[in-house]
Amino acid sequence: MNRRRFLAGGACCALAGHGFAFAQEPWQAPPRLAKPDLATEEGGLWAMMDREERNIRRSPFLIRDRRLHDYVQDIACRLAGDHCPDVRVHIVNTPLFNANMAPNGMMQVWSGLLLRAENEAQLAAVLGHEIGHYLEKHSLERLRDVKSASALAQVMGLFGIAGAFGQLAVIAGMLSYSRDQERKADLIGSMLMHRAGYDPAEAAKIWNNLLLELKARPDGSPSANSPMFATHPSPEERSETLSKLAAGMPGGRTGAETWEEKIRPFRNEWLKEEIKRGQHEESIALLTRMGAGSTPNSEYRYARGEVYRLRAKAGDLDLAVADFQAAAAIGGEPPETHRALGLIYRSRRQISEAKASLRRYLELMPSAPDQAMIKSYIEELGS
Amino acid sequence: MKKLLILCVVLLLSGCVSVAKVETGPRAIGERLTVTLDGAWNHVDAPGVGPGQLWTMEGSPVDQLRLYSGIKEGQALHAEQGGQQKSFTFRSNMQPDEIASLFEGMLTRDGSRYKLEKLEPMSFNGQPGFRFDYSLVRKVDNVHLSGVGFAAVSRNELFAVVYMAPRLVFYPRYIARVEHIGKSMSIKP
Numbered sequence: 001m002n003r004r005r006f007l008a009g010g011a012c013c014a015l016a017g018h019g020f021a022f023a024q025e026p027w028q029a030p031p032r033l034a035k036p037d038l039a040t041e042e043g044g045l046w047a048m049m050d051r052e053e054r055n056i057r058r059s060p061f062l063i064r065d066r067r068l069h070d071y072v073q074d075i076a077c078r079l080a081g082d083h084c085p086d087v088r089v090h091i092v093n094t095p096l097f098n099a100n101m102a103p104n105g106m107m108q109v110w111s112g113l114l115l116r117a118e119n120e121a122q123l124a125a126v127l128g129h130e131i132g133h134y135l136e137k138h139s140l141e142r143l144r145d146v147k148s149a150s151a152l153a154q155v156m157g158l159f160g161i162a163g164a165f166g167q168l169a170v171i172a173g174m175l176s177y178s179r180d181q182e183r184k185a186d187l188i189g190s191m192l193m194h195r196a197g198y199d200p201a202e203a204a205k206i207w208n209n210l211l212l213e214l215k216a217r218p219d220g221s222p223s224a225n226s227p228m229f230a231t232h233p234s235p236e237e238r239s240e241t242l243s244k245l246a247a248g249m250p251g252g253r254t255g256a257e258t259w260e261e262k263i264r265p266f267r268n269e270w271l272k273e274e275i276k277r278g279q280h281e282e283s284i285a286l287l288t289r290m291g292a293g294s295t296p297n298s299e300y301r302y303a304r305g306e307v308y309r310l311r312a313k314a315g316d317l318d319l320a321v322a323d324f325q326a327a328a329a330i331g332g333e334p335p336e337t338h339r340a341l342g343l344i345y346r347s348r349r350q351i352s353e354a355k356a357s358l359r360r361y362l363e364l365m366p367s368a369p370d371q372a373m374i375k376s377y378i379e380e381l382g383s
Numbered sequence: 384m385k386k387l388l389i390l391c392v393v394l395l396l397s398g399c400v401s402v403a404k405v406e407t408g409p410r411a412i413g414e415r416l417t418v419t420l421d422g423a424w425n426h427v428d429a430p431g432v433g434p435g436q437l438w439t440m441e442g443s444p445v446d447q448l449r450l451y452s453g454i455k456e457g458q459a460l461h462a463e464q465g466g467q468q469k470s471f472t473f474r475s476n477m478q479p480d481e482i483a484s485l486f487e488g489m490l491t492r493d494g495s496r497y498k499l500e501k502l503e504p505m506s507f508n509g510q511p512g513f514r515f516d517y518s519l520v521r522k523v524d525n526v527h528l529s530g531v532g533f534a535a536v537s538r539n540e541l542f543a544v545v546y547m548a549p550r551l552v553f554y555p556r557y558i559a560r561v562e563h564i565g566k567s568m569s570i571k572p
């Protein structure tokens with residue numbers, strides 16, 4: 001299909017006559033953004049982002065898997081249309097929901113977002129939104145704020161000095177957009193999704209899912225706990241806006257099957273990182289949601305059981321055992337399922353069950369880093 | 384490297400950093416732990432160091448040896464910080480795998496990436512305990528670190544010596560010295 005004509009055609013039709021606020025200002029994608037003169041303020045900011053991008057390319061936190069990169073890059077490209085050559089995706093191993101796009105075209109996608117998206121369309125919703133900020137140069141206005149000491153102090157207060165030194169681009173990403181910029185980015189994001197053939201209804205879903213997860217925290221404050229919510233105001237309002245937008249652009253695919261196939265090889269690793277965050281309530285909400293899909297999944301079951309085991313509140317160990325047993329029954333469970341089961345049985349002095357589970361773990365993972373320790377546990381349990 | 388310098392400056396500006404030499408030979412750490420040194424170390428004292436002593440060869444932004452003596456039930460392994468930071472506290476019924484995870488949790492509070500390389504039983508002058516080896520990618524400056532820890536629980540208290548240094552040059556340079564300290568750990572019954 002001729003992508004350019006398709007893109008141009010979609011813009012006005014999709015929104016005309018549906019009676020919501022954005023219809024009065026039909027949006028046209030700008031031509032490709034040229035690199036600004038280095039002497040200008042914008043040029044200086046590009047140079048800063050170019051430096052940051054060089055750091056990211058070298059970073060040990062960068063996920064260098066070619067196939068995964070190309071897959072996400074391709075989704076970003078289809079959303080960006082004519083701007084595709086200017087968008088450079090970098091997938092960063094950080095277990096939080098976040099993506100951002102700098103004015104120079106650098107787009108960071110965190111592994112925590114990939115873990116949380118249920119399908120291609122949900123990722124496209126977040127990427128489309130960020131591309132919206134990029135096309136409208138919202139980042140330029142936002143980056144001017146970096147110069148404000150109070151804004152920097154606010155970020156350092158929220159996320160700690162280590163976090164602040166760590167990633168300049170993230171600092172920039174943490175500064176709030178205005179409400180109007182957010183609405184505009186949501187509008188553009190939905191339109192880009194629609195034109196690329198995705199169902200825009202998935203946009204409201206991914207934000208709602210994130211909100212539910214953050215609300216599960218004992219302190220219940222989404223904005224204090226997520227870079228994405230610290231910068232994106234009122235999730236309830238946004239979800240309503242996105243649902244309205246989607247109603248005006250019915251149809252489109254979710255890409256759930258391809259998504260499952262592309263993400264599966266990485267999921268267990270990302271689940272381990274998620275568990276390590278130690279945010280038990282959030283993780284349980286996330287894993288319960290992800291595990292509720294129509295196909296039983298032993299990785300989600302194991303991961304949730306492990307969170308229960310580590311939380312270890314009253315009743316948690318029973319829930320953990322139930323999840324581990326379910327994971328083993330489904331099959332294809334991570335070897336650590338048997339390690340965790342064995343450790344619980346050991347603590348409960350269920351000797352033969354403990355030995356059987358720990359042995360199973362060593363069978364499945366003979367070169368486990370803790371194999372010497374596990375062997376000593378088995379010996380100690382007696383014969 | 385520049386980021387390391389920034390950290391140093393921040394530490395110095397926050398005041399009250401003192402460094403004292405620790406001489407070769409047997410050294411008492413707290414009331415019940417003794418270690419023997421086959422070379423001198425630098426003892427860094429600064430606000431926020433936490434419940435363990437902090438020693439270093441090259442300066443604390445480069446390599447760190449933490450010595451914990453008599454950490455009690457419910458006590459955190461780090462200086463208490465307010466706000467949303469999760470704290471990592473010791474429970475006296477913790478098993479070696481749980482204690483190793485506790486250190487992992489503490490070392491990754493800033494988003495650094497940790498990998499357990501090895502966990503094995505080890506005894507310290509007859510006191511059963513364990514050794515763990517790990518690697519860490521430090522979030523603040525992306526430096527790859529290697530580390531090792533020696534730990535034991537005696538009379539419901541935790542005793543541990545945990546080291547880390549950049550994987551290249553520094554860790555290989557000092558690991559023998561650190562292992563010497565680990566093997567020398569003696570806990571009063």
Ligand SMILES: [Zn+2]
Nearest residue numbers: 177182185232
């Ligand atoms: Zn936004």
